[in-house]
Amino acid sequence: MNTEHTEELQPKTSSRRRLFSTLLGGAAAAVPTLASSRVRAGGASTDTTVPEVAEMTTTDSMPMMIEDAPMMQSKTVSAGATAPPLQPTAQDKETLNIALGVELAIRDLYADIVAAGNLSDEESPVVLLIHSHHVAYAQSLGGLLGRAAINKRNDATYAEFSGNLKGTFASIASQLVAIENGAVTRHIDSLNQLEGLNGATLIASIISIESRHAAALGSVTKKPLNAIIENNQASIGIGA
Amino acid sequence: MKNIDINEAARNNAFSRRTLLRTSGITLTAGVLLAACSKKISTGSLPRIGESPTTTMMPEGLVTDEVLLRTAMSVEYNAIDTYATVIDAKIFTSGTNNILKRFSEDHAAHADALSGLIKQLNGSPYNKANPNVTSLYINPALELVTASDDPVTDALVLAHALETLAAETYQAFVVMLADPALRSAAMSIADQEARHTVVLAQAIRPGLAGLVPGTNESGKPLVAAIPSAFGSLSTIPIAVGKPNESGNKTTLVLETPSLNSFIYDYID
Numbered sequence: 001m002n003t004e005h006t007e008e009l010q011p012k013t014s015s016r017r018r019l020f021s022t023l024l025g026g027a028a029a030a031v032p033t034l035a036s037s038r039v040r041a042g043g044a045s046t047d048t049t050v051p052e053v054a055e056m057t058t059t060d061s062m063p064m065m066i067e068d069a070p071m072m073q074s075k076t077v078s079a080g081a082t083a084p085p086l087q088p089t090a091q092d093k094e095t096l097n098i099a100l101g102v103e104l105a106i107r108d109l110y111a112d113i114v115a116a117g118n119l120s121d122e123e124s125p126v127v128l129l130i131h132s133h134h135v136a137y138a139q140s141l142g143g144l145l146g147r148a149a150i151n152k153r154n155d156a157t158y159a160e161f162s163g164n165l166k167g168t169f170a171s172i173a174s175q176l177v178a179i180e181n182g183a184v185t186r187h188i189d190s191l192n193q194l195e196g197l198n199g200a201t202l203i204a205s206i207i208s209i210e211s212r213h214a215a216a217l218g219s220v221t222k223k224p225l226n227a228i229i230e231n232n233q234a235s236i237g238i239g240a
Numbered sequence: 241m242k243n244i245d246i247n248e249a250a251r252n253n254a255f256s257r258r259t260l261l262r263t264s265g266i267t268l269t270a271g272v273l274l275a276a277c278s279k280k281i282s283t284g285s286l287p288r289i290g291e292s293p294t295t296t297m298m299p300e301g302l303v304t305d306e307v308l309l310r311t312a313m314s315v316e317y318n319a320i321d322t323y324a325t326v327i328d329a330k331i332f333t334s335g336t337n338n339i340l341k342r343f344s345e346d347h348a349a350h351a352d353a354l355s356g357l358i359k360q361l362n363g364s365p366y367n368k369a370n371p372n373v374t375s376l377y378i379n380p381a382l383e384l385v386t387a388s389d390d391p392v393t394d395a396l397v398l399a400h401a402l403e404t405l406a407a408e409t410y411q412a413f414v415v416m417l418a419d420p421a422l423r424s425a426a427m428s429i430a431d432q433e434a435r436h437t438v439v440l441a442q443a444i445r446p447g448l449a450g451l452v453p454g455t456n457e458s459g460k461p462l463v464a465a466i467p468s469a470f471g472s473l474s475t476i477p478i479a480v481g482k483p484n485e486s487g488n489k490t491t492l493v494l495e496t497p498s499l500n501s502f503i504y505d506y507i508d
Binding site for chain 1: 360
């Protein structure tokens with residue numbers, strides 16, 4: 001073996017080490033610079049300001065070419081700047097408790113009608129269905145309120161209507177329409193005060209069906225069209 | 241044959257391994273340094289050779305109270321336009337037409353009320369039908385109704401579905417409207433839309449039996465004046481048109497307006 005050759009390679013090896021170390025050092029020095037430039041680019045791409053096309057005219061076509069687009073501006077959504085709370089606020093709980101008391105009163109009124117036994121076989125399922133709906137409303141409102149629920153019926157509402165619900169279905173239908181319409185008005189008024197979305201959506205879904213209760217009861221008892229599709233009833237449960 | 245000294249040949253080689261490594265190392269280092277010092281000019285798009293098509297961009301749509309009210313207004317005009325078409329088609333007797341005219345007047349009043357609310361928000365009222373609702377649901381349904389073997393019932397089914405759609409739209413918007421007063425106003429309109437559905441449901445399935453949910457012989461749900469305990473936000477299926485060989489009508493599924501059919505403030 002030629003030892004001379006080995007000896008000659010020794011300086012080469014050390015030179016290669018220096019070369020690699022130089023390369024690594026240069027790359028390491030470049031990394032922070034590159035990294036910072038990447039961060040800047042990333043920051044620009046994830047800018048959270050909301051652009052808006054301003055001053056579009058009626059003749060503007062959509063989609064619009066970028067080069068033709070007017071200057072983009074950030075826009076503050078005035079009405080939605082602060083998201084409403086989901087859960088009922090302290091004020092909401094008072095409002096929802098009134099609604100709960102009204103629903104419990106209506107539940108008891110329908111229960112009294114069923115207990116009186118003046119309904120035919122055709123009428124009974126309708127009254128039972130509507131009764132079950134009011135039970136569901138009371139339970140849902142109670143569930144939403146949790147420990148804040150005052151599970152007590154609105155006695156003023158109950159007393160106002162209970163004396164007029166003793167007769168046949170045809171004779172009490174007008175009173176039932178008034179109860180349902182009054183409840184709808186009460187809940188629509190409640191929406192004006194409710195801030196929490198959970199309470200507002202629950203009340204809205206109740207309104208959608210209580211309106212139908214009122215119209216359905218008016219329809220099967222041959223009320224005039226205006227009486228079926230208009231609700232001029234004052235709110236029930238005031239002062240509860 | 242000439243003897244070749246390998247060591248001598250290696251020394252004389254101008255492109256030795258040492259030179260290769262040194263050159264490549266210097267080149268790489270210089271490249272890294274130049275890249276680090278260069279200014280970023282890319283706009284994020286991929287480099288392209290040759291002609292590139294012009295990029296188009298949709299305007300940014302923000303869902304505001306104004307947009308929601310404009311959308312609700314457009315749905316009111318959907319109902320007005322549909323009733324006008326059905327009345328013009330002379331499908332119904334004058335008695336039913338009078339009821340539809342009354343409903344149409346109610347929708348016009350709702351649109352006026354919404355217009356006032358939109359103006360209070362410094363917005364522009366939208367006095368036209370929702371184009372997506374028209375093209376996706378109403379036009380196909382009207383075609384089927386006019387070609388139906390029972391246009392009276394089918395027109396009533398379509399009207400019931402439209403009123404249900406309108407009522408559901410307001411209920412769906414309650415969770416999106418930021419102002420509680422607008423939520424209340426929306427549901428006061430939904431109140432009347434829901435009552436319209438009852439009148440139409442009773443026209444389709446009259447009497448006490450038509451108030452409660454039920455099914456037909458094949459198990460399909462029937463129209464009911466009081467369909468559920470809580471207001472639904474689900475899709476609204478309707479079966480209209482001339483029955484096929486199997487006796488089935490065409491089923492259409494209506495949905496309340498969503499992000500792709502809102503009337504944003506940039507839509508005129």
